[in-house]
Amino acid sequence: MVGKTNSTSTSHKNVYSLASGSDVSKAVLDLVDAAQNLQKNPANIAIVNNLIDKLKDLLLLERQTYALMRQNSGSRKKIESMFNLIQFLESQVRRLENAVQRQGLSYYLASISSKIRGNEVGRIGRSMETELQSWLDQECVREVADIAIKGSDEEEAVRIITSFEKIVQKGYNPLIQDTILSVGLVEKIVGLLVPGAAPWKVTEAAALALSALLDFNKNIFVSLVLMAKMVENVLQLMDLESDDHVLTLISVMKNMLLVGETIVADEIYAKDGIPKIVELLDHDVQDLQLEAVECIFMLVYYGRVEVVNELFQLDVIKKLALLQQKNAEKRHLPASVMCEMTPAAGASYHLVLTKLQEDIDGTGLHPFADAVSKFILHLSVGTGLRRREKRALKQEFLRQIREVLEDDTEVADITAEVLWAP
Template sequence: MEEGEGFLRVLRALRDAARRVEAGEGRGPALQALLALEAGADDLLAGDPNLSALRRLLYRLRALSCSVDLCGAGEEGGGVIGFLRAQCRRCGARRGIARVAGAVAGEIQAWIDRETIARLVAELRRSEGGGGADAARALLAELEARLLSVGRFDPRLQRALLQHGVFATVEAKLGDPAVCDGCAAAVLALVRFNKDVFVGPVLMGPAVGALVAAASGSPAPLRALNGLVAAIRSPLVDELHARGEVPRLVALLCAPDPRVRTLALEFALRVGYYGRKEVVDALLAEGLVKRLLCLQRSDDLGGSLADADDPYCSPKAKPDAKGVSLLARLLGRRCEDDGAAALASERPFASAVARFAVQVEVGEGLSPREKRAAKLEILRRAREAAVSPAEEATVLAEVLWGATP
């Protein structure tokens, strides 16, 4: 393990050296390190056909470096003309060194990708919640960062992912609590890297069910599921509904962890935007509006959702304080000065019912007629779930005309 990590550190150092040479660093330690690698290429790189291009580039780099030295001698018979010609050749050789160094950096990065992916698959297959879990988590984080940092499609990285069966290996470990969070993030990163290849396995395999099952214990699986809905949209929402996962996800609005509740609200809003009529009806049938009102009360009063006697986790009502708070919001007396972003972070459940209604109304899944019917159903359920006339008036006003800014 330590030997392999040391080898990867050496490769990263060589890649960074090549990038410094590409950026214009002259005959310094970075170039010398690459030339030293070329000197040992016959011993270090000869056995791997994937490294043949790197060997050729390193040989070209040494040739260009030698040409710069020859140009410095000024062999043109002396005079100004000879000096200028030598300078032009030297500048051309330096530009060539920069281009070749950039290609060397790319080849070394591909080498790093192959080594990292191979080690990740080996560690995931070896780890069963024991000592290998730490190494697996580190490699998962490294793979996620690499996938997210790719500016454009990298066919060599794609080839390495497919050759080692990374998706299937990561998917199989989603049920392991020791590495579940990293695997969930990796699944999302793989889909974002190449939807054409990885969306199909997500929809057809057990990844979605495993993420839903793990969502109650940690925010990472639900965060990944939200990202997958944003990336795949209606097909994933339809698949969740077909598998009967909607009730379990709505129930997460009452999870003990406030981070999970916040992510569950985000999920409900996304589903409201992309979901078809059957999905939206399923959300409402599971008591979504009542749960959202529960969250709004906890947000306004600063309370928790810990009342286990209420199946919808509603806190005990405080009509007087609630009425004052809601009337203040209705009259526009909120005076937060930190902007919308700060408000969203400090009070993530404010106007939750209205926000869901807006997502349904502007979403992609319903026809105009279905949107009107859904809005009326949201209003009806909001009237039934309100605990006071003030709350009912505020929620109805927010749904019909928008929340007070």
């Protein structure tokens, strides 16, 4: 996501060097380099002109191929985008040539550091570079769409999809968004998450790219239909993949919850995903347990009453208590401290998470320490429940902790905490 299409003079090769297999992309990359050099020396305008001529030849080949093969609308749009890019570049070259003719090339060459030369040539070179980089970003979107439809070499597919992920991570850009929507990219990438649709590395790259895309513009890309399909595919993959892969998938699920909030919590519940997440608490890999605990806290924070009730029915309080007890260095936070660290009701999940992490870091507690207390904290300040639902669920929580916790002092502290919580 390229916030207003910022110039990326130092990073474009890192992003595209492995993903620019086509002659067109290579020609545009060469033009990016030429535009950068043009800002240093206007005499390089001849190189720019030669590269534009090369791009014109490639455009002619694209048109001939399209005329013969009658390819899809994506090919036509690519041709249109190339034509528009060439027109823009030629207009910028004419501007520079006119400036050179007015002042004389020798004047420009003799005054490399002059304000006039720096402003005029630099502005033209930067505008060309920015437009070229924008075209490359949009072309990457189109390449990902082609991969999802036609398939590709595994390594190439991973590289191109990863390049797309880096683009959307830059920030919102309306041109990138329009290109994503015009090629129907979201649905196509979601299709790569279907078990068996692609090798794991491609599936993983697609999942991470989708996760980044949700952050790109959640108002557009977080929808009930999209979330339902993503949740379904991720949950199915969790049944089939190895522990390392499940770790990636649960991380993607957490980001989906963070962005999609109650919509995603509802879908996890509807697709019978809550038992799969709770089962990870019994796993012998601590990283998976930690990811599951965090995911459960998010479900409590964003989930409706049905979600929290199912967590209670699956003995999640007992499982969290066991994780606490296995922590040999566990030191329970007194209720007074927990009340001080409790954010106001309705606080953003980022605030809750940040505050909890600060207190954990400050006290040197094990990551599973006070897992039960944190559960009720997320319930108390969460956004998915009505006030009366929270009151009823707190009573059920208190009933369960009296059954599962052996330490009367800890029970008393947590009870006081629940009573004082918002």
